[in-house]
Amino acid sequence: MAEALRRPGLDRRGDSLKKPLPGALVPKGAAVPPALIPSLASAASYARAEKSEATRKAYGADWRHFTTWSQAVQQIALPANPAAIAAYLAHLADHGRGSSTISRRLAAIGYAHKLKGLDNPANAETVRATLRGIRRRLGTAVTRKAPATARALTAMLAQIPDSLTGKRDRALLLLGFAAALRRSELVDLKVNDIEISAEGALIRVRRSKTDQEGAGHTIAIPRGELLRPVEAIEAWLSEVSDGPIFRPIAKGGRVLAQTLTDRSVASIVKRYAAAAGLDPKIFSGHSLRAGFVTSALEHGADLFKVMDVTRHRRVETLKGYDRRARAFRDHAGKDFL
Secondary structure (H helix, E strand, O other), X not given: OHHHHXXXXXXXXXXXXXXXXXXXXXOOOOOOOHHHHHHHHHHHHHHHOOOOHHHHHHHHHHHHHHHHHHHHOOOOOEOOOHHHHHHHHHHHHHOOOOHHHHHHHHHHHHHHHHHOOOOOHHHOXXXXXXXXXXXXXXXXXXXXOOOOOHHHHXXXXXXXXXXXXXXXXXXXXXXXXXXXXXXXXXXXOEHHHEEEOOOEEEEEEOOEOOEOOOOOXXXXXXXXXXXXXXXXXXXXXXXXXXXXXXXXXXOOOEEOOOOOOHHHHHHHHHHHHHHOOOOHHHOOOOHHXXXXXXXXXXXXXXXXXXXXXXXXXXXXXXXXXXHHHOOOOOOOOOOOO
């Protein structure tokens, strides 16, 4: 089977996502004047910027997985044989990978070929039929993490110690919740992205998942009377004067210069969820953002006011949260069950 699938290829090492010059910029066999090479290299850099850093990172990991598998079954990763890709998708499904992961890995394979100016083998009917069958058999439902609602967050905050690390973590949890930030947005924040006033804080999100071109968005956070997020932010800002807001803390209480990773956000959420007696497995870095949306809708906030904070572009995206928040309100069976 492996021998039947084998074919000559361009890349046995699977490093196409690391190459600086996408082949699509230059037609195959075309002569390139030396004077044009520097500008082409710059153009390649801009072309790669069409994808967010997070997407490129995910695609890179997915591509490495595919090339490792290809080597194990003696196949060429680039250009890939559609039959080999179909076999790879089946391998992923047989080993417990979900539909969303499989679809993303297929997209990464297509992107690697695009960077080389090659036809996308993922578009072959053999591959598409395999993917449709996987989705039909496995389903396409996404496993969602639990929202860290205001109630859950209050329990988590009660577990934070009175220490430098505790001061940072309180600000991180409350800022992530009150501004409905994605974890990547949270760790990307700089000190000069926050403006404190008597009424609250203005948070400047310079770039996000739905704003890849960097138009930016300003989010208002009121001071609050219950969770008091701005008070926690002010307390932590007394420890950092410029650069990244959220940073690792070394032994001995020294705040380091580099920023926390987005994985650190998830770890912090899980740690305090566990300390509060909640199941850490069902929480993630996204729980803060989801918690704000769920809490706002539970308290009857206008959907469009919620979107002002979350920056969702489509009302339909929030309908899942709205259904959860209103699950028992005006229930059809409330008068007789």
